[in-house]
Amino acid sequence: MDGVTRQAYPVDPKSAVGKLPRPAQFVDVLVVGAGPAGIAAALAAAGEGRSVMLVDEHPVSAAMAGLDVPYLFGGRATPALGNQARMIEQIAGAMPGLDDAFEAGIEVALNTSIWGMWVAGPGLQVLPCAVAGLATEDRSWLCGFGRAVIATGARDLVLSFAGSDQPGVLGAQALHALLTRYDAFAGRVVSILGSGRLALETALRALDKGLTVAALIEVCDAPQGPAELVAEVAARGVAIRCGAVPLMAETNVDGVVALRIIPVAGGTVERIACDTVCLALGLVPQIELLDTLGAPITLDRDRGGYVPVCDATGQTPIDAIRVAGDCAGVAEPGGLDYRMTWMRALLDTGGNDALACTCEEVTRGDVFALHQPRYLGPESEAMAARDLAGLLADGPPDHDQMKRLTRVSMGPCQGRRCREQVAMLLAIGARDDIGIVNRAGFRAPVRPLSLAALAAPDDEAGRDGWDVWFGIVAQWVPYDEIGTPREADYIAGDMHL
Amino acid sequence: MNLTRESGAAVVIIGAGVTGLSAAWWLARDGVDVLVLDKGVIGYEASSRNGGGATHYQSPLFHEEQRLWPLMDELLGYPTEHRPERIVIAMNEAQMARYKRMQGILAGLGYRADLLDPQQVRDAVPLAGDRHIGGVHIRTGGQANPQRTVQAYAWAAQDHGARIMQHTPALGIEMAHGRAVGVRTRNGVIGCDQLIVAAGPQSGTLLRGIGIDLPVAPARAEMIVTEALPLMPCGGVDGNGLYGRQTLRGNLAYGGGWHEWMDELPLHGALPRPSTPVLQHIALRIAQMLPKAAHARMIRSWAGIVENTPDGRPVLDRPANPGNVTIATMSSVGFGLSPATGHALRDLVVDGRCSFADIDKLSLRRFDGLDPDWRRIQGWVTPATHQASVPA
Numbered sequence: 001m002d003g004v005t006r007q008a009y010p011v012d013p014k015s016a017v018g019k020l021p022r023p024a025q026f027v028d029v030l031v032v033g034a035g036p037a038g039i040a041a042a043l044a045a046a047g048e049g050r051s052v053m054l055v056d057e058h059p060v061s062a063a064m065a066g067l068d069v070p071y072l073f074g075g076r077a078t079p080a081l082g083n084q085a086r087m088i089e090q091i092a093g094a095m096p097g098l099d100d101a102f103e104a105g106i107e108v109a110l111n112t113s114i115w116g117m118w119v120a121g122p123g124l125q126v127l128p129c130a131v132a133g134l135a136t137e138d139r140s141w142l143c144g145f146g147r148a149v150i151a152t153g154a155r156d157l158v159l160s161f162a163g164s165d166q167p168g169v170l171g172a173q174a175l176h177a178l179l180t181r182y183d184a185f186a187g188r189v190v191s192i193l194g195s196g197r198l199a200l201e202t203a204l205r206a207l208d209k210g211l212t213v214a215a216l217i218e219v220c221d222a223p224q225g226p227a228e229l230v231a232e233v234a235a236r237g238v239a240i241r242c243g244a245v246p247l248m249a250e251t252n253v254d255g256v257v258a259l260r261i262i263p264v265a266g267g268t269v270e271r272i273a274c275d276t277v278c279l280a281l282g283l284v285p286q287i288e289l290l291d292t293l294g295a296p297i298t299l300d301r302d303r304g305g306y307v308p309v310c311d312a313t314g315q316t317p318i319d320a321i322r323v324a325g326d327c328a329g330v331a332e333p334g335g336l337d338y339r340m341t342w343m344r345a346l347l348d349t350g351g352n353d354a355l356a357c358t359c360e361e362v363t364r365g366d367v368f369a370l371h372q373p374r375y376l377g378p379e380s381e382a383m384a385a386r387d388l389a390g391l392l393a394d395g396p397p398d399h400d401q402m403k404r405l406t407r408v409s410m411g412p413c414q415g416r417r418c419r420e421q422v423a424m425l426l427a428i429g430a431r432d433d434i435g436i437v438n439r440a441g442f443r444a445p446v447r448p449l450s451l452a453a454l455a456a457p458d459d460e461a462g463r464d465g466w467d468v469w470f471g472i473v474a475q476w477v478p479y480d481e482i483g484t485p486r487e488a489d490y491i492a493g494d495m496h497l
Numbered sequence: 498m499n500l501t502r503e504s505g506a507a508v509v510i511i512g513a514g515v516t517g518l519s520a521a522w523w524l525a526r527d528g529v530d531v532l533v534l535d536k537g538v539i540g541y542e543a544s545s546r547n548g549g550g551a552t553h554y555q556s557p558l559f560h561e562e563q564r565l566w567p568l569m570d571e572l573l574g575y576p577t578e579h580r581p582e583r584i585v586i587a588m589n590e591a592q593m594a595r596y597k598r599m600q601g602i603l604a605g606l607g608y609r610a611d612l613l614d615p616q617q618v619r620d621a622v623p624l625a626g627d628r629h630i631g632g633v634h635i636r637t638g639g640q641a642n643p644q645r646t647v648q649a650y651a652w653a654a655q656d657h658g659a660r661i662m663q664h665t666p667a668l669g670i671e672m673a674h675g676r677a678v679g680v681r682t683r684n685g686v687i688g689c690d691q692l693i694v695a696a697g698p699q700s701g702t703l704l705r706g707i708g709i710d711l712p713v714a715p716a717r718a719e720m721i722v723t724e725a726l727p728l729m730p731c732g733g734v735d736g737n738g739l740y741g742r743q744t745l746r747g748n749l750a751y752g753g754g755w756h757e758w759m760d761e762l763p764l765h766g767a768l769p770r771p772s773t774p775v776l777q778h779i780a781l782r783i784a785q786m787l788p789k790a791a792h793a794r795m796i797r798s799w800a801g802i803v804e805n806t807p808d809g810r811p812v813l814d815r816p817a818n819p820g821n822v823t824i825a826t827m828s829s830v831g832f833g834l835s836p837a838t839g840h841a842l843r844d845l846v847v848d849g850r851c852s853f854a855d856i857d858k859l860s861l862r863r864f865d866g867l868d869p870d871w872r873r874i875q876g877w878v879t880p881a882t883h884q885a886s887v888p889a
């Protein structure tokens with residue numbers, strides 16, 4: 001068919017065509033994350049004469065930190081976090097290399113999160129250019145970009161035990177950020193879970209900052225990290241308790257007051273006084289934006305789990321998108337097996353009652369038994385007879401399906417506190433490898449922002465061609481009127497829902 | 498023909514969405530040997546991605562929809578989270594006029610719906626503010642949790658002996674002697690005496706393979722969800738150009754607005770269904786309609802793909818030729834009606850006609866002679882197709 005004939009046909013006025021105009025703001029290169037990798041990428045792009053915007057969500061608001069987004073802050077930030085202006089200054093001063101970025105004329109947006117990114121592609125042809133959604137705590141806007149470097153780093157791996165949902169249990173990334181960038185850590189005495197490089201470095205940093213490290217707790221029989229770090233930690237008087245896992249965190253109104261640990265092989269419970277328990281068992285690449293972009297993701301057992309598919313330069317199969325730094329993978333040989341060893345030991349010692357999902361209060365046992373959420377009340381007989389094993393007889397474990405049935409991973413933290421653990425529980429339930437579990441994806445907004453903040457400007461453009469559904473008038477003509485003279489009235493009256 | 502359970506089933510259903518699963522449940526509880534195939538996990542497409550609304554006055558199945566929903570938890574044995582009634586809030590005169598006409602139609606069908614003044618809206622909807630101009634309280638209809646409902650159908654059907662094969666895409670329909678005799682899969686042919694094609698957007702592709710022209714166009718539509726808020730007395734609150742509800746857990750789940758037409762979808766493999774910046778416009782409309790929820794955090798969004806026929810009406814039909822194939826597309830409005838749809842499909846397969854409603858006007862015959870270029874003529878083409886058609 002030739003172009004002229006085609007033009008005679010209309011565009012569906014209720015469709016998305018023409019509704020998402022090019023954003024007013026546009027940059028050649030958008031860099032997400034102002035860690036070392038992001039800053040290097042931004043400087044390189046600026047050096048090529050491109051317009052560059054470098055965005056970082058830190059300092060996050062106290063509310064966001066309260067939801068453990070993006071790290072497991074565990075309620076151990078000082079009230080200083082509430083003073084946003086002060087925090088922005090603090091962070092800007094504490095991020096190495098940020099000065100260079102300012103000097104290179106790079107537009108730097110701190111305290112700004114990116115909640116979605118899109119490029120035109122299958123199912124989304126309507127975009128006029130690649131687009132990112134940006135937001136502060138009370139406002140959002142869109143920015144077009146030519147290409148982007150995603151350098152969002154890694155977040156905390158969270159495994160649970162009794163009391164781990166209480167204030168004082170945080171992650172290594174959160175502790176690092178609060179100690180070095182925010183200068184706003186409220187604890188004094190820390191017990192650290194793990195003895196790999198991450199745990200050992202966390203211990204040394206904590207000591208350097210004047211904290212007391214009560215102990216490192218390691219599930220395996222021997223410390224896992226490099227010998228020189230193990231020696232350094234020992235030289236500074238910190239014991240590594242091997243062959244043990246936390247049984248429970250003892251808490252009062254302020255949160256953790258002690259950690260009780262139990263030997264994996266059985267034996268007596270030991271009480272370690274501390275106000276903070278730091279999970280340092282591994283890091284998880286932050287791939288949320290790659291998911292909203294539809295970029296392919298793959299499981300890499302030695303690099304922290306799910307990572308974007310990319311080449312040695314970080315180029316993804318999407319032309320406009322490159323990844324850099326820890327979000328592309330965090331080297332951790334044998335990491336997934338190590339995590340699984342922890343998971344099994346926590347399950348063996350702590351049982352099914354610990355929460356798998358803090359937001360929705362779903363226990364590990366609820367996952368295995370496929371319990372319906374408590375708001376539905378007592379289960380019917382048929383429902384009570386269903387369990388995870390039965391579901392798995394019909395197909396491989398699927399995290400999305402579990403979300404739907406048990407509401408696990410469905411809360412405001414957007415599953416950050418439970419994803420990895422739930423996937424491990426599903427693998428355990430299936431008596432199979434973690435690789436067979438169908439991963440739950442991330443969708444926009446990848447930060448839990450308020451409706452008020454996310455709302456588009458209230459203008460005429462948003463009303464243009466808006467309809468509840470497709471706006472097909474014939475669809476809503478009452479059945480009995482179809483084929484009668486009155487049908488035309490319905491159509492002419494545009495009567496539809 | 499009498500098929501053994503190894504090689505097939507008396508009735509094979511392609512597509513484990515609400516349509517196919519409800520049909521399977523209705524057939525199985527009648528003792529029919531039925532097997533459902535899906536390319537992926539049950540209900541993973543539109544059937545778990547919709548608003549959960551169940552108030553479809555336009556449908557010949559409306560009365561059956563209204564009769565069945567209050568009974569479904571009991572009948573299925575599993576929870577659907579069905580809640581009755583719906584309140585529609587108007588923010589302006591144009592919306593109010595539309596909702597009033599809906600009230601009139603419902604009254605004509607014998608269902609009660611009351612007009613609400615602004616104060617009555619506030620009394621009934623704690624999250625409402627003071628910018629609305631009125632509303633309609635529909636005393637029938639309601640909503641359910643699509644994800645739980647899909648699983649409930651599947652389990653209930655299994656409890657009655659139905660078999661469900663997930664991750665088994667149908668690659669084609671096998672014909673012999675003028676009848677459908679099986680469904681081609683990666684693991685061989687699954688035989689059938691009767692076939693129901695309820696594969697959503699892919700039904701068109703599968704049926705074309707046996708010379709049946711089912712005109713459907715796929716499109717993507719999206720929804721958002723907030724964190725949980727205190728439960729309102731009636732969960733079925735929508736309006737202001739949105740459909741949706743407050744879930745029984747307390748989350749607000751709404752959709753509406755611009756859709757994107759898509760090209761024909763593959764029979765297997767992952768589908769592209771991103772949610773997009775349209776969510777900002779949905780957020781705005783929720784915040785206008787329920788200002789006391791404006792602080793609530795949006796925690797998810799998603800998109801689903803539905804198919805539409807040229808007039809937007811379902812095709813529920815068992816054409817004379819080949820005679821043992823029943824076609825089921827709900828044309829983008831099929832969740833709420835699903836309890837009734839399954840009943841109608843059971844009737845078509847077992848008795849050859851629907852026992853409880855006249856569904857003749859939903860037959861495929863109405864599209865005889867349709868211009869093959871109908872998608873272009875209606876403007877239902879992909880943005881890229883549209884762009885290519887505009888001369889430079």
Ligand SMILES: Cc1cc2nc3c(=O)[nH]c(=O)nc-3n(C[C@H](O)[C@H](O)[C@H](O)COP(=O)(O)OP(=O)(O)OC[C@H]3O[C@@H](n4cnc5c(N)ncnc54)[C@H](O)[C@@H]3O)c2cc1C
Binds near residue numbers: 518536539551696741
């Ligand atoms: C955002 C959104 C909101 C909606 N809101 C509402 C609402 O409020 N109320 C309402 O009533 N309706 C609503 N709908 C419409 C409703 O969801 C659909 O009409 C309904 O789910 C259709 O069900 P189905 O079983 O016919 O099709 P589908 O759910 O599309 O199921 C078809 C199944 O077939 C499978 N399949 C496809 N190809 C193959 C193959 N080759 N082999 C094997 N299996 C295959 C698919 O995997 C799928 O599971 C909404 C839809 C969307 C997307």
